[in-house]
Amino acid sequence: MNYPSRLIEDAVNEIAKLPGIGKKTALRLALHLLKRDEEQTRALSDALLSMRTQTQFCRQCHNIADGELCAICSSTKRDASLICVVVDTRDVLAIENTSQYHGHYHVLGGIISPLEGIGPADLHIESLVRRLQQASEQEPVREIILALSPTMEGDTTAFYLQKKLKPTGVKVSTIARGIPIGGDLEYADEITLGRSIVSRVAYD
Amino acid sequence: MNYPSRLIEDAVNEIAKLPGIGKKTALRLALHLLKRDEEQTRALSDALLSMRTQTQFCRQCHNIADGELCAICSSTKRDASLICVVVDTRDVLAIENTSQYHGHYHVLGGIISPLEGIGPADLHIESLVRRLQQASEQEPVREIILALSPTMEGDTTAFYLQKKLKPTGVKVSTIARGIPIGGDLEYADEITLGRSIVSRVAYD
Numbered sequence A, B: 001m002n003y004p005s006r007l008i009e010d011a012v013n014e015i016a017k018l019p020g021i022g023k024k025t026a027l028r029l030a031l032h033l034l035k036r037d038e039e040q041t042r043a044l045s046d047a048l049l050s051m052r053t054q055t056q057f058c059r060q061c062h063n064i065a066d067g068e069l070c071a072i073c074s075s076t077k078r079d080a081s082l083i084c085v086v087v088d089t090r091d092v093l094a095i096e097n098t099s100q101y102h103g104h105y106h107v108l109g110g111i112i113s114p115l116e117g118i119g120p121a122d123l124h125i126e127s128l129v130r131r132l133q134q135a136s137e138q139e140p141v142r143e144i145i146l147a148l149s150p151t152m153e154g155d156t157t158a159f160y161l162q163k164k165l166k167p168t169g170v171k172v173s174t175i176a177r178g179i180p181i182g183g184d185l186e187y188a189d190e191i192t193l194g195r196s197i198v199s200r201v202a203y204d
Helices: A007-016 A022-035 A040-055 A089-098 A125-139 A152-168 A189-200 B006-015 B024-036 B036-056 B089-098 B126-137 B152-168 B190-198
Strands: A081-086 A102-105 A141-144 A171-175 B079-086 B103-107 B142-146 B172-175
Touching: A007 B036, A022 A040, A022 B036, A022 B089, A040 A171, A040 B006, A040 B024, A040 B036, A081 A089, A081 A125, A089 B024, A102 A125, A125 A152, A141 A152, A141 B152, A152 A171, B006 B024, B024 B036, B079 B126, B089 B103, B103 B126, B126 B152, B142 B152, B152 B172, B172 B190
Parallel strands: A081 A102, A081 A141, A141 A171, B079 B103, B079 B142, B142 B172
Antiparallel strands: none
């Protein structure tokens, strides 16, 4: 496409580097900003840069934090004997939104994916093991809950973590897989349905 | 939603002001930038601000330009006796991509929309009339082509322009409405099909 000016072309190219945004959408967004007050673009531009340069990560769980420790790790109301292992901050937010979990987290920062060249060393796995070793001296960790997506990469990562965490002797569990609430049995895929039968739960 | 830090929240709020981007997508984009090099965010931030503060508009047709006149208005290869009236720069790009038009443009900068409070005075209509008056002294304008969307707003704007341009004596035409190429008669709406019969074109 022939852009009307080099400035627009640069902006479109940079916006289109974001995931899920193509050149057409990028152009629409750029022209939208051109129509609005300069103040809006300045605020967006500043907010992005401040976020990128000033955001800190919790030294314990690697979640995004405002200081050295994130709000969850520094809270006295959370159960430090439970650690839920997730891929990224969005998973933390999703689980927090359920209000069903009151333990700590550990953010891996990614998932093992040989296709994308991401191995265990690229993730925060060593620091999880260290965290368990240090914790045992102070207050023990009772359980590690793996909250990973039931995909090839998620299962691979879960398998690796299980092996890696075995020597620590801490109980390792995974979130339940099954028919989603409101889901229709008829439309569930056979693997999910099969797993939900194998992992059936007895009524109390 | 409880964002993990104020910086993220600010960035999400600013990104979500863009059209078609909600808070969830904004968060995904923000976390994506956090994972990438700082350089990428800096480039995006700079490109947006440079675009907004430095972009110029052609003093003749109001299209985006690198200088006082846009590339089309300053080109000697374009036919200055034809002016195609469009709503914004995206329409110019769309028409340029067809390679079927070699005249000049006039970018209105919007469309008459009483619901959104946009009247004729908010658009570059006066400057189009002035352009026609000045052109008649130098080289005459033969035809004004209205390339507006066949919507309520587009038709209103076209009607207003027709009345406004009548005193200048210049021929005013509109782009053809009809069945799109590759379209199926069976699935065409009756208004489009009706118009395509009324505006039928004789074989040479």
